[in-house]
Amino acid sequence: MTEAEQLAILRDQIDDIDQTIQKLINQRAQCAQRVAEVKLASGAGDIQFYRPEREAQVLRRVMERNEGPLSDEEMARLFREIMSACLALEEPVKVAFLGPEGTFTQEAALKHFGHSAVAQPMAAIDDVFREVEAGAVAYGVVPVENSTEGVISHTLDSFIDSSLKISGEVVLRIHQYLLVGENTRRDKISRIYSHPSSLAQCRKWLDQHYPSAERIPVSSNAEAARLVKGEWHSAAIAGDMASQLYGLEKIAEKIEDQPDNSTRFLIIGNQEVPGSGDDKTSLMAATRNQPGALHDLLEPFHRHGIDLTRVETRPSKVGAWSYVFFIDFVGHADDDRVRMAMAEVEQRVSDLKILGSYPKGVL
Numbered sequence: 001m002t003e004a005e006q007l008a009i010l011r012d013q014i015d016d017i018d019q020t021i022q023k024l025i026n027q028r029a030q031c032a033q034r035v036a037e038v039k040l041a042s043g044a045g046d047i048q049f050y051r052p053e054r055e056a057q058v059l060r061r062v063m064e065r066n067e068g069p070l071s072d073e074e075m076a077r078l079f080r081e082i083m084s085a086c087l088a089l090e091e092p093v094k095v096a097f098l099g100p101e102g103t104f105t106q107e108a109a110l111k112h113f114g115h116s117a118v119a120q121p122m123a124a125i126d127d128v129f130r131e132v133e134a135g136a137v138a139y140g141v142v143p144v145e146n147s148t149e150g151v152i153s154h155t156l157d158s159f160i161d162s163s164l165k166i167s168g169e170v171v172l173r174i175h176q177y178l179l180v181g182e183n184t185r186r187d188k189i190s191r192i193y194s195h196p197s198s199l200a201q202c203r204k205w206l207d208q209h210y211p212s213a214e215r216i217p218v219s220s221n222a223e224a225a226r227l228v229k230g231e232w233h234s235a236a237i238a239g240d241m242a243s244q245l246y247g248l249e250k251i252a253e254k255i256e257d258q259p260d261n262s263t264r265f266l267i268i269g270n271q272e273v274p275g276s277g278d279d280k281t282s283l284m285a286a287t288r289n290q291p292g293a294l295h296d297l298l299e300p301f302h303r304h305g306i307d308l309t310r311v312e313t314r315p316s317k318v319g320a321w322s323y324v325f326f327i328d329f330v331g332h333a334d335d336d337r338v339r340m341a342m343a344e345v346e347q348r349v350s351d352l353k354i355l356g357s358y359p360k361g362v363l
C-alpha cells in the first residue's frame with residue numbers, strides 16, 4: 001500500500017470516530033440539560049447547577065480508568081472542558097479572578113472551571129471577595145500560597161472579615177518566562193519588570209543572567225507584560241498567558257529557580273460543598289492569649305488521626321500580639337472524626353470558623 005493509501009484509510013477511521021465522539025458528547029450534554037430540568041422542577045429556591053464534588057468525582061474516575069496512550073492529566077483536561085460546556089448549557093458559571101487579563105490566577109480559574117466559564121478580571125484580592133459577596137458572580141479565584149514564596153497573607157486576612165466559603169482549590173505549576181517586545185534586543189536589557197513574588201521566584205536566574213539589570217516590582221505579571229510591550233531595553237517576567245495576550249517574544253523559558261514551583265489557589269463562594277470522597281477542610285481559629293494555646297488547639301487533630309496539611313499564623317487585627325490560626329486538614333466537616341475533633345477544638349478556642357470543606361484539587 002502506498003503512503004497516501006495508508007493515510008487515507010487512517011483518516012477515514014478518524015472521521016468515523018470523531019462522528020461517534022461528537023454524537024456521544026451531545027448525548028452527554030442532553031443528560032446535563034435534563035439534570036438542570038430536574039433541579040429546576042424541585043422548586044427549591046437557591047438552585048446549585050454547579051456541583052464541585054460531582055465534578056471532582058467525574059474527573060477522578062476519568063483518571064482512574066484511563067488506559068492511554070493519552071496521559072491521565074490530558075484526558076482529565078478534555079473532560080474538564082466537556083463538563084464546562086455541558087454546565088454552560090444549564091447556566092455558564094460566572095467567576096471573578098485576580099486580574100488583570102493574563103495572570104496566573106486567570107489560568108487557574110480556567111483550569112478549574114474550563115473555558116466555557118465567564119471569567120472577569122478584578123484589580124485586587126479585596127475586589128474579588130467583594131464581587132462574590134455582592135452576588136455579581138458566583139465564585140472568585142484568589143492565590144493563597146506559593147511553594148517558593150509562601151503564603152499570600154492578603155488572601156488569608158480577607159477571610160477574617162468575610163462570610164464567604166471555600167468551595168475548591170486548584171494547584172498550578174508556575175512557569176516563568178523572560179519576555180520582550182519588538183523594540184528590545186536580548187543583549188540590551190537594562191530593566192526587568194514583574195510582580196515581586198515572580199522576581200523572587202527567579203532571583204538566582206536573574207543574578208546569573210542579568211546581574212546588572214534593574215528589577216522593578218509592579219502590581220502583576222500581566223501588568224509587567226503590558227508595560228514592556230512598547231518599551232525599549234525592557235523585559236518582563238510573566239507566564240505563558242501574558243506572553244500570548246501581549247504578543248511578546250519569549251527569550252528565556254522556565255526561568256523559575258525551583259523546578260516544581262507551584263501556586264495554590266482557592267475558589268471562594270457561598271456554597272457548602274458535600275463530601276466528594278477525597279476532601280480537605282480549612283478553618284480559622286482565634287485562641288486565648290495564654291501559654292500552650294496553639295498546642296491545645298492542635299492536640300485534638302492529632303488524637304483523632306487527622307492529617308494537617310498547613311498551619312499559618314496571622315495577626316488578628318483586634319489588638320497587638322493576638323493571633324488567628326489558619327489550618328488546613330484532610331477530611332470533610334461531615335466526617336465523624338472531624339466532627340468529634342471540631343467539637344473539642346471549639347471548647348479550647350475563643351473563636352472557630354470553618355471556612356469550607358471542598359474536594360482536593362484533581363487537575
Ligand SMILES: C=C(O[C@@H]1C=C(C(=O)O)C=C[C@H]1O)C(=O)O
Nearest residue numbers: 032035049050051054083086087
Ligand atoms: C450535570 C450536572 O451538573 C453540572 C454538570 C456536570 C457534568 O457535566 O458532568 C457535573 C456537575 C455539575 O457541575 C450534575 O449535577 O450532575
